[in-house]
Amino acid sequence: MLNIEENVILSKFCTWHVGGPARYFVRVSTIQDLKEALLWAQEKKLAHFVLGGGSNILFSDVGYAGLIIKIEGRGVVINGSELIVEAGAIARLAVLKASELNLGGLEHLAGIPGTIGGLVRGNAGAFGMETKDSLVRVHVLHNVGNEWKEEILERKDVYFSYRDSLFKKETGSYIIWDATFALIPIPKDVILKLVNDDLSARKDKQPYTFPSAGSVFKNPSLEISAGRLIEECGCKGLKIGGAEVSTQHANFILNKGGATSFDIHALIEEIKKRVFEAKGVKLVEEVIVL
Ligand SMILES: Cc1cc2nc3c(=O)[nH]c(=O)nc-3n(C[C@H](O)[C@H](O)[C@H](O)COP(=O)(O)OP(=O)(O)OC[C@H]3O[C@@H](n4cnc5c(N)ncnc54)[C@H](O)[C@@H]3O)c2cc1C
Incomplete structure (x- = not known):
């Protein structure tokens, strides 16, 4: 039997600790429950999003209007x-x-x-x-x-x-x-x-004191590290609201306290702009922006 919750705050389910409410949220621990949840969303004509550990996601401050399906089969x-x-x-x-x-x-x-x-x-x-x-x-x-x-x-x-x-x-x-x-x-x-x-x-090598989502950008190639490019463009320590580019590892954006998804998103865009202007490289996000 599915337990579909309403208005569940997503910041608890991502390692950046940001994000507004999901309209619907369900945990599934069997494949039958997963199928049922998908059918439920389909019948209601709602979008769904599959969530794992939330360690590679930037949830929006306004939340998610559909069904978040948290996968909890851990066998x-x-x-x-x-x-x-x-x-x-x-x-x-x-x-x-x-x-x-x-x-x-x-x-x-x-x-x-x-x-x-x-x-x-x-x-x-x-x-x-x-x-x-x-x-x-x-x-x-x-x-x-x-x-x-x-x-x-x-x-x-x-x-x-x-x-x-x-x-x-x-x-x-x-x-x-x-x-x-x-x-x-x-x-x-x-x-x-x-x-x-x-x-x-x-x-x-990596900052673990503040919430993050690991490396924000993919490395442009095997030889070029995104972190190195960001560092060379002077972005270490760059801050918008509560979000800050780590001074230890430039490909990490930290939630230094009270950061919003908006802050993190704005910082991602600022980094992309600076790296493109200085290096001509278009950085691509590794994190999923929802
Ligand atoms: C401190 C820190 C260090 C990190 N170090 C590394 C590292 O060394 N190497 C590395 O590669 N990454 C690293 N990451 C990033 C992250 O842990 C990985 O990308 C990880 O694979 C994301 O898994 P997740 O379960 O948290 O996925 P989520 O963040 O929950 O989801 C990510 C994407 O996967 C999809 N997804 C999740 N589960 C399923 C499923 N069952 N079926 C289909 N789609 C699914 C989601 O819909 C979403 O699109 C790090 C992150 C942090 C916070």
Whole structure:
């Protein structure tokens, strides 16, 4: 039975801690509930938006007029050398569970704060590893006509590239329910060391004291980092309202207290303008602006 809530404040559901109310909000922990929620929105002719961990989203101050569907299936199953993770689980949970059996291969994803659904959609990556690297297949709901059909897509069918996938290109057509990864034998203590080393490296390089959404812009190429360009344009410390470009990592925008979505959005536009004027590079957002 779906519990559809009304006027739910979205700032609680994104790592930037900004955003107004969702007209409707529902948490789904089974694929049947997900189908029911989609049907409910469809019957009411409402837009819907699928939410994972909210670590890559800028919600609007005016909120969202449709149904927000928060994916809460968090099951993690190990079947031989395969790891099957439901979309609402965070990567660290899956990595730690596999490590109990001395199995690994996804260690560098463990520090990314999003859910598996968000990671697969955006082919999230860190420390030279991308989500696609050990991914085998994805179990999805695919919107065909007015119906949502369950499908299994092999990795080759998802057309992954840098922070990109079929799911991103065809936003709205696919919802990831679970993903299967190939595991390889690695001793538990080695896995835990890799995870902890990554976390320490993140704390050294990235600001964790104030709310953020990680890197705001994609790197323009493998050789050119967005953070470096922003820094070279003198944007570190640039502030609009409560939003500030981190002085530690220029591709992070921090909510220094009381920032609105408007402030963050204005700062994003200002950075894009300055980088284009000074460097001739058009930065593209990695974060989803809703
Ligand atoms: C401190 C910090 C550090 C970060 N470090 C990294 C990093 O090292 N590397 C990196 O790549 N990213 C990083 N990020 C960004 C972010 O964690 C990733 O982009 C992550 O993959 C987003 O997952 P999410 O579950 O939070 O997605 P959300 O923010 O909830 O959603 C992002 C997009 O994915 C869609 N989505 C979510 N779940 C599903 C689903 N089940 N099916 C279909 N679509 C779905 C949403 O509709 C939305 O369009 C960082 C963020 C923070 C705050």
